Amino acid sequence: MTILKLLMPVIAGILLCQASFAEIDRSQLLHPVKTDSPRATLKSFYDAMSDYKRGVETKDSKLEKRIFDAIRTFDLEDIKHTDKETFSKRAAVFLKETMDRVILLDYEKVPSDELVSSSSLKKWRLKDTEIKISLQQEGERQGEWLFTKDTILRAREFFSRVKHVPYVAGSGMGASYSKPWYETEVPEWLKGETLFMPKWQILALFFSILIGLILRKVIFFVVDNIKKFTDKSQTDWDDKIIEASEYTLGSIAACLFWFLSIRVINLEGNSFLILDVLLKVLLSFFVIKLAYQLVDVFTSYLGTKAAATDFPLDDQLVPLIRKSLRIFTVIFGALIAVQNLGVNVMSVLAGLGLGGLAFALAAKDACANLFGSFMILLDKPFRVGDHIVFNGVEGSVEEIGFRSTKIRSFYGSQISVPNSSLANVNIDNMGRRKTRRLRTTLGLTYDTSPAQMEAFLEGLKNIIRANPYTVKQGFNIAFSEYGDFSLNVLINVFLDVPDHGMELLQKQNIFLEAMRLAEDIGVEFAFPTQSLYLQNQEPIAAKVVNDEEYSTLAKSYGPDGSKAMPKGKGLFTPAFMD
Structure with missing residues (x-):
């Protein structure tokens, strides 16, 4: 029973709503304005403006909106005005006021x-x-009867010529027109014209400019004082927001004040159009500039958050988000600015479709680069900071953009590579290596003795083991070959280092240790040399003088021979045998 009591108000409300909806005449919701003949157009206009007048007097917002039906009887296609809606409303009021002062309409005399x-x-x-x-x-409204462009543009002129005349008896008594403030408040001596404008408007315009500049200074002073408080806060993001808006907010406030001022002082004609367009352009510029600067602050915040995480993808996404928001801010702001100037943006964009094919062909490479950037982000062959090598290019990745990837070479130059190219080449990502190989050959002079060679090899092995950045398994130290001018020693070892700088440092440490070892053992590193023998020089005497001794000496190096030392003197043991 309690639940039923609670539900009763809800049920009653639903029933009332259904009853109210049932009373609505849906057939009239989208009923078109009749413009099939001069009589239909004139009657549609007059009836709509009569309803509008009644709505103004009774403060009925629904009836006040009937003025838009009256405007539908106007030919506005070729009328260029920055605020076409306000202009059309005024023209409708002036036209209705004029009609009721000069004629009592008889629809039977109007063509049907x-x-x-x-x-x-x-x-x-x-x-x-x-x-x-x-x-x-012609046009979208072909076949309709509409008030001409000349009639609409001259509606104010018509009214100014008949405003002193009383309404015709039996007419609709105008459209609730009320005199603007300047007609009653401005002294007569200021109403005279100078430079095609009334004197009071010139004076008002001067003071408007002055007040706007003062307002700009006041806004700057207020923001500057707020900055003193934000400097004391623990975070620096509020400081960056204030710095981004410090100079722009004052300019926006001044433009808004001037924008309202030219309407309050009722500027008209070319002077109004010029100032209105100028102020809309300036206001749009400063708003877009403010939004652009705030985007930089926001993306800087995102960059700080991304740097604090271990996830590498967000470091690459932040520059893309920054560029995307900047482009979106400029394009979206420009479209709104153009729309506010009275240009039909949708028709302009539709017109661009005529050149769509040419644009698509011209933008083919740009689209390929854009998709290439997406592939790089999704496939992640490298990230910002990686050391990569491809097609003869080597360097560290600085930035992954929409069109190209910026690579800083080890010469200090910046290389820009189109993303479409990067998406289709083999990339050697040196930054993804778990370890980095050091493979080099040290050449010792030919006067190095076998014992010295073995001692040098053993010392190199111990140097590798002593270095904390070398991988202790799988490295090789070996006397690898007889070179043209040196006895070659191979070093093949892997370094476990985080970056290229540390790799170079550990290579340096190993080579310095090798130099000290060679100095202590008494061996020397070879450099390219050639021996020159003169023709009259005495030949070097051979140690063996007959074939039998040669044979005996050769056999002594065989299995169980007296000179056989297949494992060396034991001074050096390879790392993999330890």
Whole structure:
């Protein structure tokens, strides 16, 4: 029972809503404005403005919106105005006020659908006026009868010529027009014109500019004082936000003040159009600039957070996010700015479709580079900071962008490589190596004795084992070959180091130890030399003088021979045999 009591208000509300919805005449919700003939257009306009007048007087917002139905009877296609809606509303009010002061409408005398269809009538004019309605010959509203462009543009002029005349008896009594403040408040001596403008407007414009500049300074002073408090906070992000908006906020406030001022002082004509366009452009510029600077602060914050994590992908995504937000801010801001100037952005974008094929061909490489950047991010063949080698290019990855990847070579230069190229080449990622190989050959002079060679090999083995960055398993030290001018010793070892700098340092340490070892053992490193024998030089005497002694000496190096030492003198033991 308790649940039923709780549900009763809900049920009653649903029933009331259903009853109210049932009373709505849905057929009238999207009922079109009739413009099939001069009579239909004139009646649609007049009825809509009469409803608007009643809505203003009764403060009925639904009736006030009927002014938009009146505007639908206007030919606005070729009218260029930065604020077309406000201009059209004023024209509708002026036109209604003019009609009610000069004529009592008799719709029976206005051409109807039947008369229009049976005649070649293309334009109709309201009796004794220059208010005209014409048939649209082309465009989206072809076949409709609309108030002409000239009528709409001259609506204020018409009203100014008849505003002193009382309303015609039996008319709709205007459109609730009220005199603007300047007509009652401005002294007569300031209403005279100078430089095509009333004196009071020139004076008001001057003070508006002055107040706007003062406002800009005040905003800057306030923000500067706020900065003193943010300097004391523990975080520096509030400081960066203040620095990004310090100079721009004042300019935005000044532009907004001037934008409102030219409307309050009721500038009209070319002076209004020029200032309105200028202020909209300036306001859009400063808003886009502020958004652009805040994007930099936001992405810097993201970069700090990414640097604090061990996940490498976010370090690569932050530069892409920064560029994406910058491009989006500029393009989106520019589109809104153009839209505010009265340009139909959608029609412009649709028109660009005509050049779509040419653009697609021109942007083929750009799209390939864009997809290449996505493939690099998804496949992750390298990341920022990696040392990579490909197609003769070697260096450290600095940045992965939309179009190209920036690589800092070891010569200090920056190399930009298109991402489409990187996505289709073999990349040797030196930064992904678990260990880094050191493979080199040390050449000793030919006067090195076997004992010295073995001692040198054993010393190199111990140097490798003593270094904390070498891999102790699988390295090789060996007397590898007789060279043209040296006895070659092979060093093949792997270094467990984090980066290229540490790799070079440990190579240096191993080579320095090898130099000290050679000095202590008494061997020397060979360098390219040639021996020159003169023709009259006495030949070197041989130790053996007959073949039998040669044979005996050779056999002594065989199995169980007196000179046989297949494992050396025992001074050196290979690392893999220890």
